[in-house]
Amino acid sequence: MVRSSHLSSPIFSRFLTAFLLASALIPVLHAQEKPYFVTYSHDLEEPGNLEIETKTALGRPADSHHYGALATELEYGVTGWWTSELYLDGQTTGQESTLFTGFRLENRFRPLMREHWINPVLYIEYENITGADKNMLEVVGHDGQGDLAEPNDDTREEHEHEAELKLILSSNVRDWNISENFIAEKNLGHEPWEFGYALGIARPLRTLGSGKPCIFCLEKFTGGAEMYGGLGDVASLTLADTSHYIAPIIGWQLPKGRFSFSTGFGLNSNSLDRVYRIGWASELPQIGSWFRRNGGTR
Amino acid sequence: MNPQLRRTVGLTCAFIAAVLLCAAASSRWDRVPAKDHARTNPLAAHPESISAGALIYKEHCEQCHKSDATGDGHKKPSLRTDRIKSATDGDLEWFLRQGDLAHGMPSWSSLPQAQRWQLVTFLRSIQ
DSSP: OOOGGGSOHHHHHHHHHHHHHHHHHSOOBOOOSOOOSSOOOSOOOOBTOEEEEEEEEEEOOTTSOOEEEEEEEEEEEEETTEEEEEEEEEEEETTSOEEEEEEEEEEEEOSOSSOOSSEEEEEEEEEEEETTOOOOSSOOBTOOHHHHHSOHHHHTTOEEEEEEEEEEEEEEETTEEEEEEEEEEEETTTOOEEEEEEEEEEEESOOSOOSSOOSSSGGGEEEEEEEEEEEEETTEESSTTOOEEEEEEEEEEETTEEEEEEEEEEOSTTSOSEEEEEEEEEEETTHHHHHHHHHHHO | OOHHHHHHHHHHHHHHHHHHHHHHHSOGGGGSOHHHHTOOOTTTTOTTHHHHHHHHHHHHTHHHHOTTSOOOSSSSOOSSSHHHHHSOHHHHHHHHHHOBGGGTBOOOTTSOHHHHHHHHHHHHHTO
């Protein structure tokens, strides 16, 4: 079991600094996935590649302190139809503390090998996180800003072992990506199934390649929006007492990776007024062959 | 096993084996729908298509197929082959869109269609 109290803030920040420095120095490729923060499309990681991505969420619940939550994601393409990921989560809350809040293991599978009008992906995740987790990588059940306002000293002691299933449906139509995710999450501690949804739409701002290396040209930018929220639980499948967000997003392909940003607007009183999200993703190509090559030259 | 059942099982196995042999012997392009096979590259004559395709190749394909498109001789095949030469532009665009997930080739449906055509132009230029 992960004990958040064992990981104090200096250790976490040192780890983060070292990690970001290493990421900046390693040769990287462009990550090709959509700039969504919550929604998944049917893009999987290319086989043998490792993508390192950070997703930061910044918000402030009503009558509480500002917080920043960081999820660091390691995503590996096992095969063309199977991608596996490890998330490490943390957060810092103003006038409270900085915590490591747990980890998530997830796998995504494409059951159909061909591209179709709608492409299904099956998603299965195990989460071992504390109640202090504020990353909002999904919104389910009756999640709301009240959960985010509770003091870290109380929520860090709540350990949640959860299984999460998603049905991802995604289409690429005339250079638009349209994705729908249906989420079912179960706290393994005898709590009911909770449900949620995420919808996303995105398109490159220019579809024709210019043929010149550039940073600020329109083909490097992707615009879109996502919407996500809770749908209650198995006892009350409802929109009442749930939270919902709509968030315009922008993605920017840079020589060393992909930057993305969104501002999420809460759609009801149970939601945060605004949640800002910042993402950075870099892809390390064919890391499996690095190990094989190094092993072979010894 | 009675003789009639044995004959039925034998014939079924022979039929399945014949189907598998035919599938293995057929070209990859036999699977391309006729509509896609017949499509022509709208950007073939575009003056910047080769350079744009080369850049897309460098960003997305070079890591597996190598800078000279000769592959590694195993799972990451050469793109300078008779099989590529004999394909129509429509075949190549279809294959880029579909990928071959079972054999490690990702689907590039996430690339805009115009960029897939630019990539096809580049692949033609290096044959």
